[in-house]
Amino acid sequence: xxxxxxxxxxxxxxxxxxxxxxxxxxxxxxxxxxxxxxxxxxxxxxxxxxxxxxxxxxxxxxxxxxxxxxxxxxxxxxxxxxxxxxxxxxxxxxxxxxxxxxxxxxxxxxxxxxxxxxxxxxxxxxxxxxxxxxxxxxxxxxxxxxxxxxxxxxxxxxxxxxxxxxxxxxxxxxxxxxxxxxxxxxxxxxxxxxxxxxxxxxxxxxxxxxxxxxxxxxxxxxxxxxxxxxxxxxxxxxxxxxxxxxxxxxxxxxxxxxxxx
Ligand code: GLP
Numbered sequence: 001x002x003x004x005x006x007x008x009x010x011x012x013x014x015x016x017x018x019x020x021x022x023x024x025x026x027x028x029x030x031x032x033x034x035x036x037x038x039x040x041x042x043x044x045x046x047x048x049x050x051x052x053x054x055x056x057x058x059x060x061x062x063x064x065x066x067x068x069x070x071x072x073x074x075x076x077x078x079x080x081x082x083x084x085x086x087x088x089x090x091x092x093x094x095x096x097x098x099x100x101x102x103x104x105x106x107x108x109x110x111x112x113x114x115x116x117x118x119x120x121x122x123x124x125x126x127x128x129x130x131x132x133x134x135x136x137x138x139x140x141x142x143x144x145x146x147x148x149x150x151x152x153x154x155x156x157x158x159x160x161x162x163x164x165x166x167x168x169x170x171x172x173x174x175x176x177x178x179x180x181x182x183x184x185x186x187x188x189x190x191x192x193x194x195x196x197x198x199x200x201x202x203x204x205x206x207x208x209x210x211x212x213x214x215x216x217x218x219x220x221x222x223x224x225x226x227x228x229x230x231x232x233x234x235x236x237x238x239x240x241x242x243x244x245x246x247x248x249x250x251x252x253x254x255x256x257x258x259x260x261x
Contacts, residue, residue, distance in 0.1 A: 001224065002231040003211055003248035005239045009199040012233040013042025016130070019195045019231055020047065021056050022261035023128035031120075032063045033129030033188075034088055034099070035140070036080045039197050040130050041087050048091035058094040064120050065101035066131075066140035067182035070154065074105060078168050102152060102181035113152040113181060120187070129191035133198050136160045137206045137219035141182035148215070148223040150184030185223045194227055199235040207234060208241040 006012035024030040050056040106112030162176040169175035210221035
């Protein structure tokens, strides 16, 4: 796991965008894994600026979302499909018909989850996955106790996650769905490269566990330690509880050029 401690959230987003862009060039039909939440917004803005400047194109790319709420009416502004359209799809030159997400309105939930797994496989798998992390250590919506081998399925959200996300529902906890469909930890680990971004003090304990904790379903993000190509980009607040922060800074500062995007 490569840990980059940036000077600010903005710098962390720019570094993440460098890695994502580097993973996408060289393929005419790259596959990007996209996350919702506020953490990746800066990355999408960076990618959009690069597209606008003609330095990057997602015209041939496809994208797969991590998760979707269950039970929100079609077109609800907080449905992750609507959120990803707003923060990513409409800002870049990707074909909207090639941005896929799990079907949170499906009556056949198991069938919808299996179909989503097949769609990712049929696209050739995810080249680079953008990830955030929940304050309870979830990745996508894999809450504590999620199997580290899990595949796309329905999950119950923790109260903590619903409290965290209530800000997107006018602060009304009751308006936050209780269930979701989410890629499993095992699904996410099949991406060829993973870029995690976390900012702010509220993430510092989850970040400490993810980077330095024992691998455990108690903190699902710790499963990322089992993946050979993960870069974690942090601001100083999110990095504040890392025991080996000085070492990560030294490694990052002394990276040979060939290891940089
Ligand atoms: C959300 C999403 C995750 C996201 C996380 C953190 O609920 N399901 O994919 O990484 O929680 O969100 P934020 O970046 O807004 O803190």
